[in-house]
Amino acid sequence: MSTTAPVTSRRTLTAWLFSHTRSLLPMLGASAIARIVGNLLNVAILVVAAQALLDVASGVPVSLMTLALIVVALAAVKAALRYLEQFTGHWVAFTALQRLRVLFFERLVPQAPAATSGRASAELTERATRDIDRIEVFFAHTFPPVIASVAVPAITLVWLGVSGDPLLAGIIAVFLALALLLPFVSAGATWRASRGIAADRGRVATHVADDVQGVREVLAFEAERSRLASLGDADASLAAAQRGLARVVGARIAIEQALRAACLVLLLLSGRPVADIVLAVAVLFGLWFKNAGTDDFATGLDAAFAACDRVRSVIEAPPAVADTGALEVPGSGGPEIEFAGVSFAYPGTGSSALADISTRFAAGEWHAIVGVSGSGKSTVAALLTRSWDPDAGEISVAGVPVPELSLDALRRTVALVDQRPTLFPGSLASNLRLARPDATDAALEAALHDVCLGADSLPEGLDTEVGERGTTLSGGQLQRVALARALVSEPRILILDEALSQLDADTARSVRSRIAERFRLDDGGTAAGPTVIEITHRADEVAADGRVSVIDRGALVESGVAGDLLDRHGPFSRLALRDA
Numbered sequence: 001m002s003t004t005a006p007v008t009s010r011r012t013l014t015a016w017l018f019s020h021t022r023s024l025l026p027m028l029g030a031s032a033i034a035r036i037v038g039n040l041l042n043v044a045i046l047v048v049a050a051q052a053l054l055d056v057a058s059g060v061p062v063s064l065m066t067l068a069l070i071v072v073a074l075a076a077v078k079a080a081l082r083y084l085e086q087f088t089g090h091w092v093a094f095t096a097l098q099r100l101r102v103l104f105f106e107r108l109v110p111q112a113p114a115a116t117s118g119r120a121s122a123e124l125t126e127r128a129t130r131d132i133d134r135i136e137v138f139f140a141h142t143f144p145p146v147i148a149s150v151a152v153p154a155i156t157l158v159w160l161g162v163s164g165d166p167l168l169a170g171i172i173a174v175f176l177a178l179a180l181l182l183p184f185v186s187a188g189a190t191w192r193a194s195r196g197i198a199a200d201r202g203r204v205a206t207h208v209a210d211d212v213q214g215v216r217e218v219l220a221f222e223a224e225r226s227r228l229a230s231l232g233d234a235d236a237s238l239a240a241a242q243r244g245l246a247r248v249v250g251a252r253i254a255i256e257q258a259l260r261a262a263c264l265v266l267l268l269l270s271g272r273p274v275a276d277i278v279l280a281v282a283v284l285f286g287l288w289f290k291n292a293g294t295d296d297f298a299t300g301l302d303a304a305f306a307a308c309d310r311v312r313s314v315i316e317a318p319p320a321v322a323d324t325g326a327l328e329v330p331g332s333g334g335p336e337i338e339f340a341g342v343s344f345a346y347p348g349t350g351s352s353a354l355a356d357i358s359t360r361f362a363a364g365e366w367h368a369i370v371g372v373s374g375s376g377k378s379t380v381a382a383l384l385t386r387s388w389d390p391d392a393g394e395i396s397v398a399g400v401p402v403p404e405l406s407l408d409a410l411r412r413t414v415a416l417v418d419q420r421p422t423l424f425p426g427s428l429a430s431n432l433r434l435a436r437p438d439a440t441d442a443a444l445e446a447a448l449h450d451v452c453l454g455a456d457s458l459p460e461g462l463d464t465e466v467g468e469r470g471t472t473l474s475g476g477q478l479q480r481v482a483l484a485r486a487l488v489s490e491p492r493i494l495i496l497d498e499a500l501s502q503l504d505a506d507t508a509r510s511v512r513s514r515i516a517e518r519f520r521l522d523d524g525g526t527a528a529g530p531t532v533i534e535i536t537h538r539a540d541e542v543a544a545d546g547r548v549s550v551i552d553r554g555a556l557v558e559s560g561v562a563g564d565l566l567d568r569h570g571p572f573s574r575l576a577l578r579d580a
């Protein structure tokens with residue numbers, strides 16, 4: 001998110017945070033009360049000590065033992081209250097962060113994959129982790145200090161004014177009020193700087209993650225210098241934003257110190273009785289030192305709000321598709337799929353990715369969609385799986401328009417295998433069981449056999465560790481494991497989006513025929529297997545008797561049986577000749 005995004009006000013962000021954490025407020029109140037009483041005791045200790053000194057100076061007998069006992073008792077209660085304040089404040093904070101994290105993922109799931117597409121995953125991770133962590137300041141270090149910074153001086157100065165010297169109480173009140181106003185006067189500047197810092201942190205995190213991910217490309221293309229230079233730029237921008245904030249905070253602290261010194265001087269020069277001045281100075285020290293934390297929270301709070309704004313924009317983003325349908329996909333086996341007059345443009349792009357597509361994929365059959373890169377093939381899959389909904393036209397599965405199906409039902413029905421699948425750290429078996437945790441070893445081995453990847457061709461069979469994101473596998477192995485995982489889930493619609501692109505032509509052919517055989521054997525020759533849509537730019541690999549649709553620049557330009565299309569010498573035949 002850039003710093004030029006619309007600014008959400010701190011009031012809106014506060015209301016939003018409380019709306020998600022309302023039940024934690026009583027505990028936050030307990031924290032504030034503990035802080036107020038603790039701070040009052042702090043003033044009391046200094047006042048008791050100052051009064052004892054005055055008594056000694058004026059010859060009044062003082063029992064040192066009694067004095068020590070009073071101070072120790074006050075200090076012990078103060079320590080207990082400090083513990084209570086910290087414990088309750090942090091309990092609230094970490095419980096709130098936990099809730100926000102759960103909410104973040106709950107809201108992200110229905111937005112995905114549209115939400116994650118085009119957004120650097122490191123940026124999203126930064127929002128889900130460090131930005132949420134930064135909100136801790138809002139709960140643990142804001143409300144108890146804010147309330148105490150007003151309540152403690154008010155109570156103390158009323159007491160001083162009534163039982164001591166009203167003029168001296170008034171002087172302290174004026175200077176404390178000025179000091180309390182400082183964070184508000186500089187609020188605009190710290191808020192802007194904090195937002196800039198949060199955005200720059202996101203950019204640096206994305207840059208570093210891209211460099212780590214793409215280190216091979218960086219080395220191979222000798223791009224170290226340019227990548228380091230652009231990282232340096234991002235870093236410099238972050239450092240400049242941090243310096244800007246430091247300047248404002250530094251100026252604020254300097255003014256606060258000057259106010260404190262000026263207040264002290266005025267008290268000393270007030271010409272009031274010494275005893276009153278000593279008590280007033282004790283109160284000043286008791287109040288000012290305890291309120292010094294206000295400056296820290298004022299700065300940390302803006303950082304927390306800036307982080308909160310980034311988290312909120314993800315949580316509150318509307319899902320790309322509404323999950324309002326409730327139907328299941330009727331029947332069994334592979335259903336018929338129909339596109340009727342479907343058009344779609346990706347949000348923010350002016351041009352159509354698909355224009356007026358009407359086609360049918362017959363139940364339980366294997367279809368190919370071919371076309372050059374960027375022609376719109378993957379968009380067909382994205383619309384069928386409801387990553388997005390079409391701008392016009394209708395897609396139906398087994399005669400039911402897809403918005404009438406529940407998203408759960410649709411996604412249980414369809415398995416999409418793309419060319420860059422993700423495996424999770426763990427064993428081959430745990431990855432294969434992703435959608436079917438109860439699948440037997442025999443079922444896993446059968447699926448591996450069907451993708452020409454016998455478990456024995458991997459070092460430890462099903463126990464082989466696949467490494468983070470499948471990094472210990474070759475590209476072709478990774479694709480086949482992903483395909484086997486889809487087979488284990490027994491989908492009724494199987495979409496292969498360039499899912500065999502890293503295999504040599506012979507292996508790809510074997511995989512196709514084994515999968516076709518698997519379903520033919522399963523259903524005894526009838527069409528009970530899944531409806532398969534294979535998206536590929538390799539027209540020459542489509543079997544002569546296979547059904548094929550050709551897409552060009554978002555339009556369906558030809559469809560039929562591959563052998564017939566070859567004889568027509570149209571778009572399909574041109575693609576096949578180009579590839580051969």
Ligand SMILES: Nc1ncnc2c1ncn2[C@@H]1O[C@H](COP(=O)(O)OP(=O)(O)OP(=O)(O)O)[C@@H](O)[C@H]1O
Pocket residue numbers: 117118346347349353371372373374375376377378379380537
């Ligand atoms: N998430 C997206 N946001 C914006 N535009 C997109 C997005 N995904 C794809 N496009 C654009 O939509 C058009 C069709 O893309 P699509 O991925 O469907 O093509 P494709 O035929 O599958 O390409 P390839 O064979 O290279 O994967 C392209 O112009 C592409 O740039």
